[in-house]
Amino acid sequence: MAALGSPARTLRGLLRELRYLSAATGRPYRDTAAYRYLVKAFRAHRVTSEKLCRAQHELHFQAATYLCLLRSIREHVALHQEFHGKGYYFWMLSPEVDTSQPRSLKAPRNGRNAAPAAARQGCSRPEKGHENQDASTPLGAGVRPEHAHLRRQGG
Amino acid sequence: MWRSCLRLRDGGRRLLNRPAGGPCASMSPGPTIPSPARAYAPPTERKRFYQNVSITQGEGGFEINLDQRKLKTPQAKLFTVPSEALAIAVATEWDSQQDTIKYYTMHLTTLCNTSLDNPTQRNKDQLIRAAVKFLDTDTICYRVEEPETLVELQRNEWDPIIEWAEKSPFPFRYGVEINSSTSIMGPSIPAKTREVLVSHLASYNTWALQGIEFVAAQLKSLVLTLGLIDLHLTVEQAVLLSRLEEEYQIQKWGNIEWAHDYELQELRARTAAGTLFIHLCSESTTVKHKLLNE
Numbered sequence: 319m320a321a322l323g324s325p326a327r328t329l330r331g332l333l334r335e336l337r338y339l340s341a342a343t344g345r346p347y348r349d350t351a352a353y354r355y356l357v358k359a360f361r362a363h364r365v366t367s368e369k370l371c372r373a374q375h376e377l378h379f380q381a382a383t384y385l386c387l388l389r390s391i392r393e394h395v396a397l398h399q400e401f402h403g404k405g406y407y408f409w410m411l412s413p414e415v416d417t418s419q420p421r422s423l424k425a426p427r428n429g430r431n432a433a434p435a436a437a438r439q440g441c442s443r444p445e446k447g448h449e450n451q452d453a454s455t456p457l458g459a460g461v462r463p464e465h466a467h468l469r470r471q472g473g
Numbered sequence: 474m475w476r477s478c479l480r481l482r483d484g485g486r487r488l489l490n491r492p493a494g495g496p497c498a499s500m501s502p503g504p505t506i507p508s509p510a511r512a513y514a515p516p517t518e519r520k521r522f523y524q525n526v527s528i529t530q531g532e533g534g535f536e537i538n539l540d541q542r543k544l545k546t547p548q549a550k551l552f553t554v555p556s557e558a559l560a561i562a563v564a565t566e567w568d569s570q571q572d573t574i575k576y577y578t579m580h581l582t583t584l585c586n587t588s589l590d591n592p593t594q595r596n597k598d599q600l601i602r603a604a605v606k607f608l609d610t611d612t613i614c615y616r617v618e619e620p621e622t623l624v625e626l627q628r629n630e631w632d633p634i635i636e637w638a639e640k641s642p643f644p645f646r647y648g649v650e651i652n653s654s655t656s657i658m659g660p661s662i663p664a665k666t667r668e669v670l671v672s673h674l675a676s677y678n679t680w681a682l683q684g685i686e687f688v689a690a691q692l693k694s695l696v697l698t699l700g701l702i703d704l705h706l707t708v709e710q711a712v713l714l715s716r717l718e719e720e721y722q723i724q725k726w727g728n729i730e731w732a733h734d735y736e737l738q739e740l741r742a743r744t745a746a747g748t749l750f751i752h753l754c755s756e757s758t759t760v761k762h763k764l765l766n767e
Contacts, residue, residue: 322707342571351528352565355558379704380752384562386708387745391578394738401731461713461720462728468713 328381329360335388356381519574526568528560535560539567548590555680559585559753580746584687588680588754600682601674604689604698605667612694612715614653614660623721630714637705638696651696670695680754688747691715691740701748708745712737 322328333347333356340347347353360381363374461468523539530536534553537544537560544552544567554560559581566579576583595603613631617623635651649666674682689698692715700706706714713720716737723733 336565339565339569342569350565350568351561355561375704376752379707380558380749383708383745383749383752386741387580387749390738390741390745391580394735394742395575395578397731397735397738401735461717462724465713465720468707468710 322375322378322382325360325363325378325381328378328385329356331385332356332381332388335385335392338392339388521570521572521574523567526564528557528564530557537564537567546586546589548592550589552585552589554585556753556756559750562749562753578742580743581750584684584746584750587687588683597675597679597682600679600686601671604674604682604686604695605670607689607693607695607698608651608662608667608670610659610693611651611696612692613696614651616653616655617718618655623718626721627717630717634696634700634706634714638699641703641705677751677755681751684747684751684754688744688751691743691747701744702751708741708748712741712744716740 333353336347336350336353336356340350359377363371363377523542525538525540527538528535529538531551531553533551534555535557536551536553546552554563563579563581563585566582570579613634616627616631631653635653638651639649649669650663651666652660652662654660674685677685685698685702688701689695692698692711694715697706697711697715701708701711719733728734
């Protein structure tokens with residue numbers, strides 16, 4: 319079964335997302351049909367005595383999926399507004415972008431989105447034999463550390 | 474992009490100088506002198522024209538009301554969904570639009586419209602065949618031969634999924650084979666596997682099948698889709714597994730927010746919408762009644 323974390327955490331996340339959405343319309347989030355439905359559904363399932371009840375797991379999975387949907391839409395729209403909304407050329411004119419250097423398609427050398435230090439050391443592509451240096455990260459030459467928690471915990 | 478800027482510069486003056494009785498006056502009931510930016514918004518951008526969104530239950534299912542008007546599909550059919558939870562989620566999508574309606578964020582609405590209108594006119598068999606076709610080019614069956622670390626990563630992350638698909642009682646009641654391959658021709662799927670899968674998918678209704686085909690198209694993998702249906706993988710996990718090589722390259726060479734994260738969030742949104750759609754369309758109402766009476 320998928321590792322979902324605690325239902326309380328999922329519910330908290332969902333309520334937070336609903337609050338963000340309600341901030342747009344100006345109406346309190348407790349008035350929305352979504353809030354009422356979620357609270358009712360979570361409350362109903364808490365009464366079940368069986369911990370491994372499939373219906374409970376199903377509800378939690380659906381809630382986690384809905385949370386993922388709301389969260390990723392919000393992030394997607396935010397990225398769209400920031401980078402794609404006004405057009406690439408307007409972004410280039412914004413103060414964060416250094417236009418004194420010629421534009422290149424390489425990944426940024428400094429800051430949050432920089433390549434890991436190991437890759438930055440040389441300008442040449444690492445040889446096949448040098449790839450072992452990536453084994454120092456927890457997942458080997460795997461995925462970004464912030465995504466490490468998504469690796470499945472067994473079957 | 475530059476061409477449209479030039480059009481703005483010329484056309485803006487012409488539009489503002491047009492007499493009140495001209496064609497632009499009938500365009501919208503908004504302010505009489507629209508600002509240049511709004512006047513040249515592409516035709517797909519509509520302002521939010523409703524205050525309240527609510528749900529009512531009709532004969533065919535649940536309907537969405539925008540103020541007093543009932544929501545319709547693009548082919549002007551009445552928008553009805555079989556599940557209350559789905560109706561609430563669609564209503565929330567419409568209610569969360571501010572200023573302009575961003576249709577590209579309304580994935581559940583789009584899926585419902587596709588199921589109601591069936592614009593490509595596909596019946597159940599065609600949907601099943603389209604979904605099973607993804608197995609021939611399933612992402613997790615395609616392996617690279619180098620670099621060694623990526624090979625290992627694919628083995629560690631994708632092999633357990635194949636093992637689960639082959640051995641778990643769902644969806645294959647009998648042991649079946651799914652081979653992985655490094656050749657460009659892809660894996661060879663035994664006919665028996667295909668048969669078992671086709672008969673399993675036949676147990677889903679047309680709406681759920683639209684969702685299944687949609688998710689498989691997004692993730693480029695039918696096995697990952699089955700993992701989502703069976704609650705074996707979360708959406709975030711499935712998306713990560715689908716984008717395994719991309720994540721590997723990001724880890725190595727760095728992340729470019731406006732490209733990588735943008736695609737990641739969009740894929741997550743679509744996959745989450747599709748997965749939720751499948752689950753909400755395959756629920757039976759008897760389960761619901763039992764829960765409500767507790």
